[in-house]
Amino acid sequence: MTVLGIGTANGGISILHALGLGKGCSVGVDLLTTVSLLDEPSTVEEDDHGLLDAVLACWRSAKLPSADVCGWSVESELPVGQGLKSSSSVACAALRALNESAWAGLSDNEIADLAVAAQRRAKCTLTGSMDDVWAALCPGWKLVDPVRTASESVLLEGELEQGLTVLLGLRGERKSTIELGSFNQHHQIFERALASLASGSPLEALSVNGMAVAAATDDFEALRICNLCIATGAIAAGISGSGPAIAVVCYPQDSQTLFSNLSDSGLEVISTRFVTSETISEEAF
DSSP: OOEEEEEEEEEEEEEEOHHHHSOEEEEEEEEEEEEEEESSOOOOTTOTTOHHHHHHHHHHHTTOOOOSSOEEEEEESSOTTSSSOHHHHHHHHHHHHHHHHHTOOOOHHHHHHHHHHHHHHHTOOSSOOHHHHHHHHSSSEEEEOTTSOHHHHEEEEEOOOTTOEEEEEEOSSOOSOOOHHHHHHTHHHHHHHHHHHHTTOHHHHHHHHHHHHHHHHTOHHHHHHHHHHHHTTOSEEEEOTTSSOEEEEEOGGGHHHHHHHHHHTTOEEEEEOBOOHHHHHHHTO
């Protein structure tokens, strides 16, 4: 079995849920997905939506070259179904593998549009996830309009402070149902999050967005855990995506206390960091 191409992409966490106001914002975290394109058919576990088939179908629909017979191998540091952008990460990494194998020379804008199309085709997104796709591809955060093409989607962007710790508390399978009407009912809280982001406070936006998502999904346990983390040293804490994972941002000296708080609440905890231009430069050497 020969590897035809390899692609990588980041995981991410939410700063503003796109169902709240029709605009979304996510930021990459240093958890990697690596997808290899193979010259033989293969079975990939945890691809229940058929996302990789959708990626290949969208690639071919765009009249881009590919092998007649191929398969995939996926290695990921991201847990699936937690709101940590695993689908966007797989789609982007797979497209980068195709791009490498075909010498197609696609830009990040072109890959982002194909990743959104693939997720829509596989029915594993409610919004198209343009914000999550940008988090998977690039450092920093981007506020996007998900109905626009990638080249026109970015409304605002920036980077987060270097050296912060990100703790991800995993809480098993999502128990709540995601309903657009519930998000609309809490638009005023989402507007507070957007105002924080626009004023240059993305971490405040993360916490306020988490409150809004908790209210929209009746996830009061998440709200309790986030409040506990803020009270014991976290800079920010909130549900990522539609949950159930909770993202906690802190300075390194506070990470052990917060790690223990999350563990004591029964959560499995992953410690990571934001993807920034500096972290990418570090990995290049």
